[in-house]
Amino acid sequence: MRIAIISDSHDHIPNLQRAVKRANQEHAELLIHCGDLISPFMLDHLRAFQGPVHLIYGNNAGDQHLIATRCTAMANILHHGFHGTLTAGPLRIALQHYPEPAHDLARSGAFDLVCCGHDHIYAVEQINECLLINPGDLLGKDAEPAFALLETSNFSVRRIVVGDKLILND
Template sequence: MQIVIVSDTHSQNEILECLEKKYKDAYAYIHCGDLEDDPRFYPNWLIVKGNNDYYGKFREDFRIRVGSHRIYVTHSHRCSYLYREQNLVRLAKEYGCDIVCYGHTHVSKIKQVEDVLLINPGSARLPRDGKSPSYALLEIDGDKVEAKIIYQEDWDF
């Protein structure tokens, strides 16, 4: 099962439609916050509230089950700057999740911490890590979990 993950589009949301077309059979489309638009315009997307989301009703966070895996999704702006990863791992364990998707930092990252896979797709508009805009693709096949960051130079849309 493929899960498309994007974050921090900051009102430049055309990419969402492009991703839906490219991954039309995806199991889920996740936006980790800072959409800066009304989420009702994106009915196929699971969207959490970012620190810049004021247009419409958003969930602060959510959890979804994909096969035997549970995914926790948050923007992470309420997590400590210095201890963000530790806080995310703690929250994931509290919620019984083994995967966390988060945004806010505009820095793409995939990192295993203890038994929790952390995925930050970076920003699809304004990256802060010196890299190009990006999104993430998560593939789950039974117990096998693979995540990768896809940068703008590799986009074919």
Template structure:
């Protein structure tokens, strides 16, 4: 299975839509969003997602009731951490970077996705593949990136949208 990984979209509707188009074109079977969508209308831009979306709230996601309702047709959003199983792999999703080290240290996951920093980061902590896809919004770095990971090879590929 291919997993589409994104974070920090910060209401950038054209880039959110471009990510959904890329994920559909590449045959993604699950989308993970590591938070900071910001407004419910940004989540509605993901309603064309080709598959289920699992997400966590970020520090800029203030309208949680509206965001939760916007997620209902496409998947689910969690307050702090989400854990899903995809093709036999256990994958965690958080927003804040300070959660990465303690969670990864437990070696209970195959992959841990995070956001918040807006910086692309792909590395191993022990047995855990750690992925920050950078930012879809592009507001801080000027680069709008997502990652697609194939669960068979556990090889992540970075895409600009």
């Protein structure tokens, strides 16, 4: 199974569209969004994924009521609130926006995979029997916008760049 893991899209429509399109092209069967989707209008782009989507809020939760309500009406998007757990085949997976609690979840021994975001820094770390993945960000503020693609048969992870770095004037 291939799992696409994205985070911190921050209302960047073109990069989310590119990531979903590429995840579909890579035959990902599951998509995880680790928070900071922000606006409800982004859900229309996220639901273009051809499989189930699991979504949590981040620290920029946007209109929480509207996001939760719209997810209920979208067949392929499951909204978990601020953190979530799921199983995919034999894998026990946890979703947490913040890296520090994600590390605690990985050390707990309760999960095979923990996904997080928030700091916009791509990282893959093996903690005991758990793989911790932070896909970096789709916004592209400080690095090229990208997501992670996990191949569960051998737990290999690829970073897939989807757009140009955003230039912000400080």
